[in-house]
Amino acid sequence: MGAQWKARHREAAANAKGRIFGKLAKEIMIAARAGSDPDMNPRLRLVVEQAKKASMTRETLERAIKKGAGLLGEAVNFEKLTYEGFAPHKVPVIVECLTDNINRTVAEIRVLFRKGQLGASGSVAWDFDYLGMIEAAPTSADADPELAAIEAGAQDFEPAENGATLFLSDVTDLDTVCRALPAHGFTVLSAQLGYRPKNPMTLTDAELEEVEAFLDAIDAHDDVQNVYVGLAG
DSSP, rough: SSSSSSOOSSSOOOHHHHHHHHHHHHHHHGGGOOOOOOGEEEEHHHHHHHHTTOOOHHHHHHHHHHHHHTTTSSSOEEEEEEEEEGHHHHHHHEEEEEESOHHHHHHHHHHHGGGEEEEEETTTTGGGEEEEEEEEESSTTOOOOOHHHHHHHEEEEEEOOOGGGGEOOOGGHHHHHHHHHHTTTTEEEEEEEEESSSOOOOOOOOHHHHHHHHHHHHHHTTTTEEEOOOOOO
């Protein structure tokens, strides 16, 4: 939960998948501004891999790439906004948005933060590290995450869900580590740049329930791409 918060309680599966595809399509369009060829555009390549793993159709994927690269004659004007503040119980939160209407997003995010506290830029970012996070699964029982981390150039690693490993890297090394891991017995499941809390908090069950309700509401907003929270576990 500390690396990137993900809503535990989703709506119907179709609606949840629709939100995921919408967020991935935005990321693809933004990345494709730097070129439509994934082999020549590391950022685009990583997002395309995520989209494929999420079962995005080839037609939807290719349309997002072409739209972002300006090949369909449609302008893509998404702006990135980052909000910092606190969920209930002073839990630090960083929210990343992509929007085509800044005024609308600003107003709606302010409303969502009424049950917490919206802070100024830098108010909580100091309590997070910004780094590469690569989730990878072993291809055999003999795969050694420590050796793989050293050989691939990762800074650190830790256990992830379902037997996977989370490899941590410098921002500039994300693509390099992703490319190196398969040779050391790991298949990359997802990779992104994100925020990781330096001092994650531990809450009671009742407090955690309140915080999760707050985060659910934030995550459900159409313009929200990522939510990072300073919670342990």
